[in-house]
Amino acid sequence: MEQLHLPASHKAQGAITLPGSKSISNRTLLLAALADGVTVIRDLLASDDTARMLEALSALGVKLENISENAWQVTGCSGNFPNKQADLFLGNAGTAFRPLTAALAFSGGDYHLHGIARMHERPIGDLVDALQQVGAQVSYLGNTGYPPLQISPAQLDVSQAIKIRGDVSSQFLTALLMALPLTGQAASIEVVGELISKPYIEITLNLMQRFGVTVHRDGWQHFYIAAGARYHAPGEIYVEGDASSASYFIGAGIVAGDVTVNGVGAQSIQGDIRFAEAANLMGGRISYGDNHVRAENTGTLKAIDLDCNHIPDAAMTLAVMAMFVHGDSDQDRTTTLRNIASWRVKETDRIAAMATELRKVGATVVEGPDYIQVTAPLQLTPNAVIDTYDDHRMAMCFSLLSLAGVPITINDPKCVGKTFPEYFKVFASIVR
Numbered sequence: 315m316e317q318l319h320l321p322a323s324h325k326a327q328g329a330i331t332l333p334g335s336k337s338i339s340n341r342t343l344l345l346a347a348l349a350d351g352v353t354v355i356r357d358l359l360a361s362d363d364t365a366r367m368l369e370a371l372s373a374l375g376v377k378l379e380n381i382s383e384n385a386w387q388v389t390g391c392s393g394n395f396p397n398k399q400a401d402l403f404l405g406n407a408g409t410a411f412r413p414l415t416a417a418l419a420f421s422g423g424d425y426h427l428h429g430i431a432r433m434h435e436r437p438i439g440d441l442v443d444a445l446q447q448v449g450a451q452v453s454y455l456g457n458t459g460y461p462p463l464q465i466s467p468a469q470l471d472v473s474q475a476i477k478i479r480g481d482v483s484s485q486f487l488t489a490l491l492m493a494l495p496l497t498g499q500a501a502s503i504e505v506v507g508e509l510i511s512k513p514y515i516e517i518t519l520n521l522m523q524r525f526g527v528t529v530h531r532d533g534w535q536h537f538y539i540a541a542g543a544r545y546h547a548p549g550e551i552y553v554e555g556d557a558s559s560a561s562y563f564i565g566a567g568i569v570a571g572d573v574t575v576n577g578v579g580a581q582s583i584q585g586d587i588r589f590a591e592a593a594n595l596m597g598g599r600i601s602y603g604d605n606h607v608r609a610e611n612t613g614t615l616k617a618i619d620l621d622c623n624h625i626p627d628a629a630m631t632l633a634v635m636a637m638f639v640h641g642d643s644d645q646d647r648t649t650t651l652r653n654i655a656s657w658r659v660k661e662t663d664r665i666a667a668m669a670t671e672l673r674k675v676g677a678t679v680v681e682g683p684d685y686i687q688v689t690a691p692l693q694l695t696p697n698a699v700i701d702t703y704d705d706h707r708m709a710m711c712f713s714l715l716s717l718a719g720v721p722i723t724i725n726d727p728k729c730v731g732k733t734f735p736e737y738f739k740v741f742a743s744i745v746r
């Protein structure tokens with residue numbers, strides 16, 4: 315297996331430019347594909363997850379042209395994919411799998427959707443239940459509640475409110491919202507139970523609006539789409555830098571120097587921009603521009619106790635930053651991240667993976683069903699070899715530990731390809 319040895323260092327300094335947001339890229343590709351007219355998407359993320367979406371749309375007969383670096387011209391199919399049969403391999407891309415499942419369930423064709431082994435362990439039952447309520451034909455080819463899926467043509471009736479659970483993943487609600495305009499009918503959604511990861515729904519609503527569909531909502535429980543809603547190409551659309559990817563560089567600045575991250579700023583539509591507030595709570599200095607965030611170390615880092623439901627992906631970075639906290643008592647060095655049950659059903663069981671790997675560096679870790687508590691050691695253990703579990707975020711956030719003055723080895727560093735293929739090159743550019 316490939317390994318990357320990161321030398322010990324104490325300083326991070328400089329400026330970097332982020333790759334495009336995964337969440338915005340894959341939503342924009344799907345909405346552009348479904349729209350009337352032609353969309354030019356600039357600064358699209360080039361990574362495994364967007365490659366899976368591009369391949370799928372191409373297999374569905376959508377015309378996609380790579381007109382210049384990271385710029386794509388998408389000719390929309392006016393809500394009707396030309397190919398009525400397709401076999402789609404979607405890797406481990408939740409932002410491709412879930413939205414395509416809903417869109418294809420409303421598309422009147424025969425489709426087979428599958429992914430890597432881990433994708434077949436990631437739940438999708440709450441979305442399938444919601445689609446079946448309106449008559450969609452979606453069946454499980456393996457374990458009930460999980461991919462792979464087979465979709466067949468169906469007669470749809472969305473006249474009743476559609477109930478959907480939102481407490482396992484917000485991507486199910488995102489998928490349903492984006493697909494409903496394909497029915498042409500008025501629709502209403504009732505979210506059952508507590509909705510998690512709410513800021514991702516805001517990204518969805520924002521982008522649907524940019525493609526001409528307004529969703530009315532009553533809090534986080536009721537959502538309404540009018541009859542006749544259609545997606546219209548907005549012409550040109552720019553993808554912001556990825557705010558979750560920003561967390562590694564903001565984190566690096568806070569624990570070890572002064573780093574400016576270009577590509578996201580105060581106006582970002584991504585909830586993960588609020589990672590900067592959490593980093594600020596830990597004692598770092600944060601300043602914002604319209605299109606950048608600057609993160610500076612202020613000397614001391616404090617432990618925090620934080621509900622991280624609104625920043626599930628970037629919160630992993632906080633768990634590693636917790637290793638930089640100094641203090642005389644164990645309590646002073648203990649960071650608690652709460653309300654992160656969804657970590658267990660992402661690229662790997664991230665609570666278990668985080669606990670196992672942080673212990674290798676000397677942390678005391680307590681894990682619960684939906685929380686993790688990290689007590690920084692007085693001194694980090696050097697030369698740890700970190701397993702990454704085919705999870706890009708494990709590889710990226712553990713790289714920060716090299717800034718604590720300990721050499722560290724990252725196993726399978728190429729797993730960062732899911733969202734940030736150039737990550738280690740960009741990280742090396744700020745390490746002094």
Ligand SMILES: O=C(O)C1=C[C@@H](OP(=O)(O)O)[C@@H](O)[C@H](O)C1
Pocket residue numbers: 336337338408409482483484485488510511514626627656
């Ligand atoms: O909608 C999205 O773009 C995403 C939603 C979040 O998932 P959950 O809603 O499952 O927490 C997040 O973890 C994922 O990386 C991207």
Ligand SMILES: C=C(OP(=O)(O)O)C(=O)O
Pocket residue numbers: 406407408409627660661707733
């Ligand atoms: C959870 C993630 O991915 P996905 O979009 O596959 O859910 C992630 O990128 O951290």
